[in-house]
Amino acid sequence: MTIKKRMKSWSLVVVAGLLGLVAACHDPTITVDSSDPSAAQTVKQSLPEGTSVEVIDRWQVEDFDKDIVQFATVFWEAEDSVSLRKLIRETNLVRDKRVLEIGTGTGLISLCCLQAGARAVVATDINPQAVANARFNWFQLEIPQTTENFDVRLVAADNSGAFAVIASQEQFDVIISNPPWEDGEVQTVADYAFIDTQFELLESILAGLDQHLTVNGEAYLAYGCVTAIREIYRRAERHGLQVEKLDERELDDLEDLFLPGMLLKISRR
Ligand SMILES: C[S@@+](CC[C@H](N)C(=O)[O-])C[C@H]1O[C@@H](n2cnc3c(N)ncnc32)[C@H](O)[C@@H]1O
Numbered sequence: 001m002t003i004k005k006r007m008k009s010w011s012l013v014v015v016a017g018l019l020g021l022v023a024a025c026h027d028p029t030i031t032v033d034s035s036d037p038s039a040a041q042t043v044k045q046s047l048p049e050g051t052s053v054e055v056i057d058r059w060q061v062e063d064f065d066k067d068i069v070q071f072a073t074v075f076w077e078a079e080d081s082v083s084l085r086k087l088i089r090e091t092n093l094v095r096d097k098r099v100l101e102i103g104t105g106t107g108l109i110s111l112c113c114l115q116a117g118a119r120a121v122v123a124t125d126i127n128p129q130a131v132a133n134a135r136f137n138w139f140q141l142e143i144p145q146t147t148e149n150f151d152v153r154l155v156a157a158d159n160s161g162a163f164a165v166i167a168s169q170e171q172f173d174v175i176i177s178n179p180p181w182e183d184g185e186v187q188t189v190a191d192y193a194f195i196d197t198q199f200e201l202l203e204s205i206l207a208g209l210d211q212h213l214t215v216n217g218e219a220y221l222a223y224g225c226v227t228a229i230r231e232i233y234r235r236a237e238r239h240g241l242q243v244e245k246l247d248e249r250e251l252d253d254l255e256d257l258f259l260p261g262m263l264l265k266i267s268r269r
Pocket residue numbers: 075076077078080081102103104105106107108109124125126127130155160161162177178179180192193194201
């Protein structure tokens with residue numbers, strides 16, 4: 001296992017004063033390393049007014065020298081995307097390409113794309129803390145890109161299709177996602193990490209690929225759930241898409257929930 005959980009090493013320092021413009025009764029709290037004011041400033045700029053974030057953990061992954069920071073309510077399970085990140089790291093999949101990641105969480109996969117030489121990455125998430133988290137990790141990992149190259153967009157809960165914040169003419173060479181995998185009802189913002197009610201997000205991803213992929217574009221989905229993967233096979237055909245399993249394991253041999261996640265390549269027929 002190359003992913004190692006580290007001791008929480010950041011003291012949780014409240015720098016609510018940074019948001020002094022906000023009335024005290026909102027009491028927004030940002031919890032970051034106060035020794036780095038520019039990092040705190042970056043988080044501040046990332047947040048909708050009144051949103052608070054809290055650093056809850058730091059993780060070491062093989063892709064970066066520095067730890068990835070995880071904010072409260074934001075998903076973490078890097079084993080879901082092991083094979084996707086390996087593909088990004090070890091091939092030219094994203095080099096000089098324009099990439100869209102749907103549901104970026106901490107920004108882990110998008111930041112791997114930037115590090116691997118993607119020309120531009122657009123990342124979306126429905127969780128405001130995830131949007132702030134991805135921007136913050138981009139900043140603190142010091143990936144040598146300009147802000148124009150990493151565009152993190154917040155998806156509204158009442159208009160949450162996969163391409164809701166993507167303009168109709170926007171196209172990408174590579175579209176990637178490690179989507180939520182379980183049908184159910186979302187109760188809290190953290191639930192978006194794993195619940196995809198009636199697989200509506202998956203359905204909207206598949207439905208929008210033809211419009212938002214360039215002529216030779218490809219999509220890659222990482223899932224660690226047999227039920228969700230069977231949904232992909234069932235639905236892809238209806239959208240004129242083919243699914244290629246980039247994994248030697250057979251679905252019949254796996255528990256419904258499994259790790260590491262399985263990588264599926266989706267392309268036009
Ligand atoms: C399984 S997590 C993956 C996070 C990250 N890509 C990773 O691999 O660590 C799924 C992510 O999708 C986000 N999400 C769920 N529904 C979404 C939607 N409709 N639009 C955009 N993001 C969504 C969640 O908030 C969560 O961050």
